Amino acid sequence: MFRIAVAAFMALLALPADALCLTAQSIDRGVVFRRADGHSGSAIRKDGQIFIDYAAEDGVRIDLRQTRFGIYETAMTQLFKDAPVMGAGTGLFAQRFVGKLAEPVAGGGWRGEVEVQFDVDNPSVVESLAQGWVWGAEFSFLSEFSGTLSGCTYRVIPVEVRFRTASRVFDQRFVYFPELGFGLESKRDGVTNKVMVLHAR
Secondary structure, eight states, rough: OOHHHHHHHHHHHTTTGGGGGGOTHHHOEEEOOOTTTTTTEEEEEEEEEEEEETSSSSSEEEEEEEEETTTTTEEEEOOOSSSOOOOOOOOEEEEEEEEEEOOOOOOOEEEEEEEEEEEEEEEOOOOOEEEEEEEEEEEEOOOOOOETTTTEEEEEEEEEEEOSSSEEEEEEEEEETTTTEEEEEEEEETEEOOOOEEEOO
């Protein structure tokens, strides 16, 4: 009996790594990840959108994003605080991309305008903080490479993003997984935050 149990255990260890790796269907059931800053996140596809929670662990921080392909962010609810702060309000963003959005393909890109509506959810603020503006946006899909996460090798297309107004420039970087159909942010406004762990929920 002991030999049978050991044999069964060894057979499990011998399963190919691909048996635990994500597929194109994984995002429909949900995936989880961790980035270099230690914050855990989750992502799931619903109704053609990728919903990403970049701060899924318990705590004060909020970073919820509704996206296309994980890279075009159409709605965001954000509070970048790791501890309670008196008077801190949650930022609410809605972004409308003007034109057809391109799925990342190495060497390609997307350029256009993004209409932004911003407000703050803060009961201590009486006056409205709502405002709007228009970004000029450029998404560049860089050369594809293979990368390993959680013991699995995936194709990766880095996505460099620049938003610009007359007075401000804002940059982001994503890693897009063409086999999986979604991307995750890896750099924001000059701060790198690489994806370190990625697996099924």
